[in-house]
Structures are given as C-alpha cells and as structure tokens.
Amino acid sequence: MAVKNEEIYPNCQTTIRTVEIGGLTKSQLILKIQQQAILMNEFGKMLFADDKFKTSDSKYIIETVELTVQDLGLAKGGTITQIFSKANQLDLKLCPLELGPYLRLEYLDQPEGEINSRQQDQAPYGSITVASEIPTEDDKFPKGFYLRRIAGVLWLRGYICDDQHVWEPSDHFIFVKQSGPVAE
Template sequence: MNIKIQEIYPNCHMINRTVEVGGLTKSQLIHKIRKKSILINKLGETLFEDDKFTTSDSKYTLQTVELAVQDLGFLEGGTVSQIFRKANQLGLKLCPLELAPYLRLAYLDQPEGNLNRHRQHKAPYGSITVASQILTEDHDFPKGFYLRRIDGALWLRGYVCDDMHIWEPDDHFIFVKQ
C-alpha cells in the first residue's frame, strides 16, 4: 500500500514571483491597468476608491509565493482567518493591498480559468487570491483582490466573503515571503 503524505509549505509545489511595487499614484495605476486592457469589476473599483487603499510613493520589490489552501495543511479547506494565521505561522506575510494591481500588470500570461466548472459563492477555477489585510469587518465591503483570466481577458477583481466562508483546498492564494 502506497500512501502519499501531504506536503505542506515549504515542502510543496509553489510558484515564486518577484514583483516591483510602488511609485505610482492610484490614478496612474488605474491608467496603466486600462492601457493594458485589464478589466476591473465593481468590487475592485470600490477598493481603489476607498481611502484605506493607499499606494507607496517609492518603488520596492517583494518576493511572493503562490500556494493552494491544501499546501497550508487544510485538506478540507479553511476560513480566511485560519488560512492567514497558518501562513503566518509558516513564515509568510500578508501582501500590501497595492501588490495586487502590480502583480496583475506583471502576470499577463495567466492561464485561462475553466468556464465549464462554475462554483457559486466560491473562488472561480483558475483564480488567484492576493492575501491582504482585510480593511473592514463590513461583509458587503470587498476583502481584497483576486486575479483571473476569462475568455482571454485579464481581470483584477474584488471579492466579498464572511468569516465563515470555507475556501476550497485547491483555491490559490499569494503571500509575501519574509
């Protein structure tokens, strides 16, 4: 009998990226996103418009890691607070909110999401959620951004969820390496 042991970060499959962040105002960032024909949903626009979403005047570089929820040890899925707490215990940090638009601009070859497998009230197949500090406990206010490619179009999308939402084991998150 051959039983495979679940590998947990850092001993698992992961995607590492280096992303340059900062140096643009919010309006300059939006202009650059639109120039690349990247689409933003209404929740993403709400995040951009909020005063709590700030951008850095100075450029800086972040090392990121993309992992599935199961790579953090959640074989049955987990809530945002469970996922973020476990990532922190494993030496990963939450991303600054401004990382998501810069990551979207840098990651232009994201594979197409699977349109044939729709999941209501779940992260879409092929999406990558950028793990960032939640700005407010208001359940109707966007919690952060995720990246997605649908019908060839690149998206930077905001999302909402409550504290009880269970993320699937195969949902992907991006964290900052410490």
C-alpha cells in the same frame, strides 16, 4: 494501508514571483491598468476608490509565493482566518493591498480560467487570491483582490466573503515570502 501526508509549504510546489510595486498614484495605476486592457469588477473599483487603499510613493520589491490552501496544511479547506493564521505559522506574510494591481500588470500570461456556474460562492477556477490585510470587518465590502483570465481577458477583481466561508483546498493564494538571514 498507510496514507502519505500531503506536502506542505515550504516542501510543496509553489510559484515564486519577484514584483516591483509602488511609485505610482492611484490615478497612474488605474491608467496603466486601462492601457493593458485589464478589466475590473465593481468590487475591485470599490477597493481602489476607498481611502483604505493606499499606494506607496517609493518603489520597492517583494518576493511572493503562490500556493494552494492544501499546501498550507488545510487538506479540507479553511476560512480566511484559518488560512491567514496557518500562513503566518509557516513564515508567510500578508501582502500589501496595492500588490494586486501591480501583480496583475506583471502577470499577463495567466492561464485561462473556466466559467462554471456551479461555482457560485466559491473562488473561480483559475483565479489567484492575493492574501492581504482585510480593510474592514464589513462583509459587504471587498476583502481584497484576485486575478483571473476569462475568454482571453485579464481581470483584477475584488471579492467578498464572511468569516464562515470555507475556501477549497485547491484554491490558490499569494503571500509575501518572509526574508530570513542568508545561509552561507
């Protein structure tokens, strides 16, 4: 019996979002997050407080692509290095770190995630990880942000993982879509 190959990006189901980012200071961004009643975990707060988290003075627009690890061609999952490498091969770029907070402010209708105690050391069900440059090699410092909705509450959370952690094929990531020449 022949097994059909899974479709991989760009020939798979994706969610495309256009997001305006930049133009706010860290303080202004935190205030907007608080005004929307968005919660942050301690890792998210650590990212915000660190000098490696920079905000752009001017506004700009990027197009993002949300897909699963499997959509990148990693049917058995992969490490963060494998995921980022595969995305790069498929002409997807890493997001600026500041995208996480701006995306959270725009994506207010995220579906509910479940609280599942069996998912320890795994991305929570319903979460979306923003694939961004890793600020430091320190495994105890957050690697980036992820978005989640729990019991009706929106979260902007930071996450930690080491180079050995294997993400599940069903885990969702957001990348920046490469802009190419427009075909006529």
